Amino acid sequence: MANQFNQDVTAAKLQKVQAALDVIKTELGPLLISLTPDERKSMLRMGDKTVAFVQKTTDYATTNPGFVPAFVSLDELKQDAAGLAALAPILRQLEQLSLDTDSTLMVAGSEAYTNALTIYNYIKFQANNHQQGAQAAFDDLKSRFAAQGQRKAKPSAAK
Template structure:
């Protein structure tokens, strides 16, 4: 198996990263809202194409308020500016989030594969009555309940 992840974040760097995350939480958190799943599903969505439309409509609303009978142009402005500011934050954070997830997935996969390889060695050692293997095997085999019993039942038949 190829080892693709060999991550070692220095303790000082990890402390700085956690501190930066705390600053983000303290400074940005109070401004953010949380929607329930059904609330999010019911809202009209604004993507990249809609952003251009919204920006144009906002500019027209400022220049021609005679057509803005049913909306608060000041709130329209706040929402438009907020979207632009939040997108500037979200894009790099989303990219970082994806890389974090990918790296964690890969590191977890490698660690789990290593654990399974070790477990296989212990299992083989247990079959051969190698000292210390039984206690390790019994402990690690708890991760796979029912599998041992099913195999033993097949052997007894």
Template sequence: MSYSSNQISVTMPQEDVVEVIDLLRQIKEKMPFLTGVTPEQRKRLPKMDKRNYSFVQDVETAIKNDASILPSYVSPEEMSKDLKLYEQLEELLAPLAYLYDHVRDTQMLAGSEAYSNALMVYNMIKAANKAGLPGANSLYNQLKGRFDRSNTTATDEVSNN
């Protein structure tokens, strides 16, 4: 991506960043019940999907109509609360996913543009150093370590686009 194909050219005022973080904190505070699960739990927990959602609704209806067959340790009220929370959180997932995806995509685009421009400038400095322009050598020496083949952490190659 070259400078001429710049697709995004903005920055957020720091007060907006702080405000968004505060709004996210407020959202989190509205849902103090949120929890995390371990990767192992994520694998072994039975999952609700569209197919079994209607089954759960049917079971809820059935036990509301006649809970006499249930043992005392099974609570129809708790099942109804769990189902209701599932439905409420389902309403939140689409707008949250949209927001997350767009924040992540915008970050990726901004990072790509910054990195592409940095590569372009580096190649200019490299060419200036090779041509012997005054001052280019110190800049080149400062930056070339990123692409030193003996550096095991450097995996990027400088493209000459």
């Protein structure tokens, strides 16, 4: 497999990205709400069809105020619908950025681990052949794999 990740991630680039993220957090922070896992489970979920339903309902309620029950605030509905419309595209961009960042980490990590394993196996080979310094390096690195191969045996099922 060809090396896909071959960029230097410079401190200057990271500082610029962090500064941009800080601006995003500062600007969005006051608008955002943190929910607990239980709160998230208990809320109604919205898909694309539901977003369209909310927008159409808001439009009907705006043009026909008689459709709105007295206990429902049309102003709050409009504010919620506007917030939904404004924040959804930002979320999509952040999700794509997150997915691409995660994929890049996966590629870089996979390539680094593959190369490290190749070097480790070569050090192991050199240690087995009494190459000077190889045994100490092998002894240090092999602890990564110490627990592997020591899996518990499955209990046999009674017949």
